[in-house]
Amino acid sequence: MPTISLSPHFTLQELTATKRKLQNKPDANAVERLRLLCQHVLEPLRELYGEAIQVNSGYRSPAVNAAVGGAPTSQHLRGEAADITTGKLEGNRRLLGIALEHARELGFDQLIAEKSNTYGYPRWLHISYSDRKRRQQFIVT
Numbered sequence: 001m002p003t004i005s006l007s008p009h010f011t012l013q014e015l016t017a018t019k020r021k022l023q024n025k026p027d028a029n030a031v032e033r034l035r036l037l038c039q040h041v042l043e044p045l046r047e048l049y050g051e052a053i054q055v056n057s058g059y060r061s062p063a064v065n066a067a068v069g070g071a072p073t074s075q076h077l078r079g080e081a082a083d084i085t086t087g088k089l090e091g092n093r094r095l096l097g098i099a100l101e102h103a104r105e106l107g108f109d110q111l112i113a114e115k116s117n118t119y120g121y122p123r124w125l126h127i128s129y130s131d132r133k134r135r136q137q138f139i140v141t
């Protein structure tokens with residue numbers, strides 16, 4: 001499959017990658033939602049952070065979502081969410097701060113700091129984009 005760009009620094013391949021040997025092909029609507037997620041949230045976040053951001057999990061087919069224990073209503077199923085990391089706890093803490101500071105412009109739907117340690121450094125961030133733009137924020141430890 002040729003590389004398909006969703007935004008300057010993010011590709012469809014990254015947003016649909018899975019380590020599981022399971023089908024994980026989004027339909028056209030999910031691809032469009034992934035594109036909106038990249039253009040409105042991930043790309044601006046990367047720009048503000050100033051370094052590469054890795055996507056651990058983006059779109060999930062029902063089979064992949066079930067395999068990783070995702071919620072049945074997970075926004076990953078719709079192509080609206082991504083779990084992202086800078087690869088460093090300090091970087092993730094900085095990225096969280098940037099996301100909170102720029103919540104208004106980014107217009108994310110949900111932002112979850114996942115598995116934060118006692119100093120508030122998350123292992124990864126779950127961030128979603130949809131037309132609801134709730135800008136909800138949660139810290140999960």
Ligand SMILES: [Zn+2]
Nearest residue numbers: 081082083126
């Ligand atoms: Zn997630």
